[in-house]
Amino acid sequence: MTAPRYDVLGIGNAIVDVIARADDDFLVAQNMQKGGMALIDEARAQGIYAAMGPAVEISGGSAANTIAGVASFGARAAFVGKVKDDELGRVFAHDIRAARVGFETPPASDGPSTARCYIMVTPDGERTMNTYLGAAQNLQPADIDEGMIAASAITYLEGYLWDPPLAKDAFLKAAAAAHKAGRTVALTLSDSFCVDRYRAEFVKLLRDKTVDLLFANEAELKSLYETADFDSALSALRQDAQLAVVTRSEKGCVVASAGTVESVPAFPVEKVVDTTGAGDLFAAGFLFGHARGKDRKTSARLGALAAAEVIQHLGARPEVSLETLARERGIPV
């Protein structure tokens, strides 16, 4: 096995976030489930945009945020995802490349426009998301370069890839290429509604060892095993997953495998401004540590550090160098 060219390669929906502040009444009036992610069509996207307040546009997408975070730790990172050749597609491509992430997926020249996620941030810092998948729907196996996958220590996939019809096949092609090269495949469950849509398939990915490393939050884990009891869900997970990290917001996280369970606390945060990207950036820190051979506890601390940074400002990508931040906190990177 040759040395990897990339520490982490991520595959996900390439999305530009459209973020506005909103109060809880707005969510009720717009029939939005607070804290959730709803898939919407173009007509609904237009309706939401017309109703929502002044917004800012910031590149997003769950796995893309994670990969930007990995690069911010100083790692070599790449991203695969589909935009259209339009203004927002160019914004997405610029931002991820400017974050020193390799991004070579060719943009679609026709079809739907670049994906957008309309995010309402309520005064408590919670975010409620509405995703128009647009061009991201057309990610397909042909977009997966098996050589690039084989050259990446970890290939990281988002559960959201189960939504676009062809992306699932791209996902499976990538996982097979990674394993053929002796690399690691990681997956995030994305959100509890996503788990609800694809529960059986996600459990199967763990049991047949398509996935080596799983990221989930508490709600996703409970949804996966259809239980309200965290401990029994965790027990079930330890049977199915080789290695799993379960994040629990301010309670920190649990790193679990069949043999061991370790808890790592969250980093204290002065004021939560916008929780968008918390899970994505946790994964970034853990993946970085894991790819660089850190122990599980150190990797989890790097995840907690990155999550703490991103929830203290608007947007889901780091605003400062995570490498510098880790050094300042005395965590070796």
Place this chain on the structure above:
Amino acid sequence: MTAPRYDVLGIGNAIVDVIARADDDFLVAQNMQKGGMALIDEARAQGIYAAMGPAVEISGGSAANTIAGVASFGARAAFVGKVKDDELGRVFAHDIRAARVGFETPPASDGPSTARCYIMVTPDGERTMNTYLGAAQNLQPADIDEGMIAASAITYLEGYLWDPPLAKDAFLKAAAAAHKAGRTVALTLSDSFCVDRYRAEFVKLLRDKTVDLLFANEAELKSLYETADFDSALSALRQDAQLAVVTRSEKGCVVASAGTVESVPAFPVEKVVDTTGAGDLFAAGFLFGHARGKDRKTSARLGALAAAEVIQHLGARPEVSLETLARERGIPV
């Protein structure tokens, strides 16, 4: 004279800001004059964008920021400016309408794309701007609805309108319509380089009373009268302008006319994050107060309050209700 439909109507370049953090070395390498605003062509825009870091897109434009601020104080406000019918044009239109500003200028269906301002924010909070005027270049007299101008207590114009070839005529048409209806015409000098380009014309606008109320910062005032001495520049201004407000950053502002000069302090600020929009929002507060018949000192305090809000976050439009903020500070609105 009938009661006005709008408190303030602004005319200016309709621009979307593309904001990134940068260090001073980047400004040097890119040959940018720190704190300035440079006009750039499309090729230079592409070069800067390719070189700059991950960015956020936020609606901007000097007069547009001011008008969004006026609306945030609870006033009736309108804006006139030219975008193209493209993605960023729709972003601009959405954001200003979502700020409860009347915006009816039809977008251009062809020609250059919506204007963008590439803004580098250095660690000291200073902003350095590079503007690609694009569709904003095609604002013309036909875009000025004289009935709307006549129905506005104050018509507010930006000096930057002297840059696009046809906008100057639109400016003069608007000023004439305002005065015919017995309304007030206000102007901001925009920036010291702009003053340098159009010094004689700006002085003439004051002397022939095309402009009733002038906004300038210290650098613009000194440039207008080609002197390094603030007091002599202020004396000259008091001869030429009927009413002028000169902002002096953390030193506050001076409200001056032939007969009187009043100083008003700045609001203390914890940390300057991004000075973009400081002057624009100062003008918003003053214009709001002036349109609502407040005394000069109160109007200037409202301006200082709005400027203090906008420099504490990224972007040049208020993130909170300025009406609420003013009430919290005990300023009657």
